Amino acid sequence: MSGFRDKGFGDRLSTAANARKAMLERVRAKPGADDPAVIERKSARQAVSTAREARLAERETARIAEQARKAAEDEARQVAEHEQRVAQEANEATAKLEAAERQVALEAEQKAARDARYAARKARK
Template identity: 70%
Template structure:
């Protein structure tokens, strides 16, 4: 264990001081707000942000247009279904009226035949 070296308090203070100085140098090395590179990066970020916002607005308008189209299609489909339902109901009503008319005609024919038989029976007596 001859390679082991116990660091003392002064060594630790020196290391901490070096770390503080390195951080200070990094902060001082950062470009200022009026540096052309910083201004260019800021403008690029703003352009990206504006493009992102424009794409978001376009997606939103597309979504709204799709919803309007779907609502229009739904209303047209419901109108067609309503029209078809009304046509079916009218056809059913006409069929019921025809059925009632045929029933009434059948009853009238049956009554006429019955009356004829009754009259023939009366005439035979």
């Protein structure tokens, strides 16, 4: 094993110290809150968030309008069905009344014919 090298305690300490320095440098290199790039990214995120909220509100408004339209259509359909049912019931009642009147008239004619036959038979005797 020619590539194996036993690291000593000092090597491990220096490696850890170098890692801490690199992390510290990364934190220091980070731009502050007053940096123009940070402010620009923050305003871009805010604009995206505002646009998203506007789209959500628009969708909600459209959904409510669609529900109102469907409710109005359902109510109009129910009113039309009710009116149709009432008209049909009125037509049926009129038809029944006319049928009853025809039946009464027919029975009256039959009774008159029967009475005429009976009277004719009595007259012959």
